[in-house]
Amino acid sequence: MNIGQASEASGVTAKMIRYYESIGLMPPAGRTGSGYRVYGEQDVHMLRFIRRARDLGFALDDIRTLLGLWRDRERPSAAVKAIALKHIDELTQKIAELQAMRRTLQHLAEACHGDGRPDCPILDDLAETGHDGARPAKAQTSTKMQIKKNGGDRSPPCH
Amino acid sequence: MNIGQASEASGVTAKMIRYYESIGLMPPAGRTGSGYRVYGEQDVHMLRFIRRARDLGFALDDIRTLLGLWRDRERPSAAVKAIALKHIDELTQKIAELQAMRRTLQHLAEACHGDGRPDCPILDDLAETGHDGARPAKAQTSTKMQIKKNGGDRSPPCH
DNA sequence: ATAAGGCTTCCCATTATAGGAAGGTCAAGA
């Protein structure tokens, strides 16, 4: 089957399929005499695997490892679990950060009249001197997570 | 003061200060005869504002608007609040997505022995045919949020 | 004067994805 059909069957865009091949996440596809890529059920299966992993927020680098473990019939399940747990940690951390931001913003928004008057606690907070805007400390939480970016589309209602 | 001192005083790296200037978020800094950028308290104040806004997860584009409102003594607080509420919505959505991922992963991880044996519910899930990996539809919610270092995402996993 | 350290600009990398241009290929219809 063509790349377009593989895309249709896997839910991964043709663009991404080529990209995954270019970075070695997918093995080089077979080619027809005229250069068209050719895919089989195996490939579609792998693409679905990748897609599902992306939907769960795994970075392509982790997916690369997961694919290796998937292929390896002798893998210790501990290796897989470790990757999952690490990812759960990252998610937990990121969630905490976002919640902290939201909490602060909600307080500020509640305090803001939101009318025609110029007084604004939100701006006051941002402009406030003393948020520890000083020193360029760098002990960030730097979660390197990536997690999808576009409209992957799918996701039917859970019933 | 030099860019290094402004950086120290604001908590924004020199690299970023130059970048903010290059994209017009900060006005062009004054220069010494030899080309060094010169900053005053005003500038440091603005840099702190930007930094605080970044810490709350605002995208530079929103910050651009917020700076404009900050400068405008006549702004209606409603304009500021609207931006904050929009951001809260984005955060809420992102949080929900990440929580959904985490929930799914936690279930899978709990079911995985995590020992030397190869059986792994996590891989089974990823490999499972039928996660609706089919059709590459395109309906998007495309949250353009930036938030420090991750990306947007999709698909609420059914568990 | 010389070295150290700060500054400047410019280029590259990151992450996953999308968009588009230029041009080749294939299948179906006129």
Next chain:
DNA sequence: TCTTGACCTTCCTATAATGGGAAGCCTTAT
């Protein structure tokens, strides 16, 4: 058979915000 349109190919660009580094000028203290 020729044309057309849909599909394929590669290559380049952009995104958001940030970091890294090179090459070279400037300053300041020794």
